[in-house]
Amino acid sequence: MVEITRRQAIEEAASSLFRERGYSGTSVRDIARAVDIQGASLYAHVTSKQDVLWSIVEHMASTFEAAADAVEQADPGAAAFGRGVYLIALARAHAGVITDDIERASVFVHEWRALLGDRREEIARRRDAYEERFSSAIADGVRTGVFEVEDPSLAATYVLTALNGLVTWYRPGGRLSARAIADLYADLSLRAVKATRPVP
Amino acid sequence: MVEITRRQAIEEAASSLFRERGYSGTSVRDIARAVDIQGASLYAHVTSKQDVLWSIVEHMASTFEAAADAVEQADPGAAAFGRGVYLIALARAHAGVITDDIERASVFVHEWRALLGDRREEIARRRDAYEERFSSAIADGVRTGVFEVEDPSLAATYVLTALNGLVTWYRPGGRLSARAIADLYADLSLRAVKATRPVP
DNA sequence: CCTACCGATCGGTAGG
DNA sequence: CCTACCGATCGGTAGG
Numbered sequence: 001m002v003e004i005t006r007r008q009a010i011e012e013a014a015s016s017l018f019r020e021r022g023y024s025g026t027s028v029r030d031i032a033r034a035v036d037i038q039g040a041s042l043y044a045h046v047t048s049k050q051d052v053l054w055s056i057v058e059h060m061a062s063t064f065e066a067a068a069d070a071v072e073q074a075d076p077g078a079a080a081f082g083r084g085v086y087l088i089a090l091a092r093a094h095a096g097v098i099t100d101d102i103e104r105a106s107v108f109v110h111e112w113r114a115l116l117g118d119r120r121e122e123i124a125r126r127r128d129a130y131e132e133r134f135s136s137a138i139a140d141g142v143r144t145g146v147f148e149v150e151d152p153s154l155a156a157t158y159v160l161t162a163l164n165g166l167v168t169w170y171r172p173g174g175r176l177s178a179r180a181i182a183d184l185y186a187d188l189s190l191r192a193v194k195a196t197r198p199v200p
Numbered sequence: 201m202v203e204i205t206r207r208q209a210i211e212e213a214a215s216s217l218f219r220e221r222g223y224s225g226t227s228v229r230d231i232a233r234a235v236d237i238q239g240a241s242l243y244a245h246v247t248s249k250q251d252v253l254w255s256i257v258e259h260m261a262s263t264f265e266a267a268a269d270a271v272e273q274a275d276p277g278a279a280a281f282g283r284g285v286y287l288i289a290l291a292r293a294h295a296g297v298i299t300d301d302i303e304r305a306s307v308f309v310h311e312w313r314a315l316l317g318d319r320r321e322e323i324a325r326r327r328d329a330y331e332e333r334f335s336s337a338i339a340d341g342v343r344t345g346v347f348e349v350e351d352p353s354l355a356a357t358y359v360l361t362a363l364n365g366l367v368t369w370y371r372p373g374g375r376l377s378a379r380a381i382a383d384l385y386a387d388l389s390l391r392a393v394k395a396t397r398p399v400p
Numbered sequence: 401c402c403t404a405c406c407g408a409t410c411g412g413t414a415g416g
Numbered sequence: 417c418c419t420a421c422c423g424a425t426c427g428g429t430a431g432g
Contacts, residue, residue: 021224150387154385162359176354189392191394
């Protein structure tokens with residue numbers, strides 16, 4: 001039996017509203033209305049609107065990081081394939097995290113800039129570190145010859161923004177399953193950077 | 201000698217602010233302060249905040265459409281290459297429009313959802329029609345065998361969102377020139393959908 | 401383009 | 417979790 005706390009309900013309602021209208025386009029009263037309480041009553045459960053945004057963004061940052069960690073640990077043979085399998089697994093994991101929690105993921109991608117001060121800087125740093133995993137996977141592949149790309153860092157940005165684009169259009173129950181989309185997106189990502197002629 | 205009207209200055213200031221803080225995170229007073237007039241004085245030049253957003257978004261929609269039109273007209277030999285050159289030209293043109301006017305482009309990509317009523321619907325329709333150009337270019341290439349992709353429409357979305365990602369990170373005067381970025385991005389886009397073995 | 405002003409709404413607090 | 421309330425700010429108008 002699953003307990004849904006009011007706090008969780010508030011975060012879910014906020015995620016949905018932040019996705020639709022943005023952080024600053026959503027009022028504290030909008031969130032309260034969505035969980036059927038008075039605006040001021042929200043402060044019995046959260047300390048501020050910023051705090052709700054932080055919970056959502058921080059949770060997703062950790063989820064993306066954990067998914068990438070799992071890929072790294074589950075893929076000891078990656079070196080043998082010159083990182084090709086590794087990149088495709090990273091891309092699939094990233095897409096999977098997004099489709100698994102599309103509303104929070106959307107807020108993470110689009111609204112982290114509404115964070116203030118140190119929190120904003122922390123997320124900026126963690127995003128850079130995360131992107132670096134894609135970048136160095138591509139750079140490794142270029143070194144071993146399975147990938148062929150002029151600028152690994154630019155290619156990583158290209159791929160990651162394409163994957164993040166999911167956030168703008170994905171809706172559960174669409175024409176393609178989440179699984180199919182993740183597979184297709186990972187395939188497109190791999191092919192964008194792959195060397196044209198397989199190396200011996 | 202180039203005349204800069206106050207109205208143009210207002211739109212430029214608004215583009216920059218809308219990009220940084222979003223439409224609803226920007227107040228009419230913020231825009232006025234950026235052009236050194238009083239908040240209420242803004243209404244001597246514009247009829248509403250929505251109207252400023254509309255001008256920016258509509259202008260960019262037309263710019264993207266015109267760039268794609270130019271590619272179509274300048275490329276009568278596209279069929280001979282099975283649409284491969286055509287897609288790369290479309291992608292390069294799209295990237296070029298973004299880097300040429302990064303602030304307005306950013307507002308177009310991220311803030312069109314803040315448009316109300318019919319205007320929002322109009323932009324949604326025009327975006328769909330624009331995306332359809334990419335989609336059918338890819339579908340044509342699949343038919344002639346130069347491209348190989350399971351779902352042309354999904355591939356078009358993938359490519360377009362990757363190109364639009366430019367809006368989140370591009371800044372003039374960076375490590376790579378706008379031209380180099382457009383070339384590299386167009387190349388990555390083409391390779392993502394290209395058939396692995398060239399067809400006879 | 402300014403000053404003065406409008407009603408509505410904002411995020412948040414006090415005190416129960 | 418509620419009612420009542422706070423000062424600040426919102427987009428916009430009136431009248432010059």
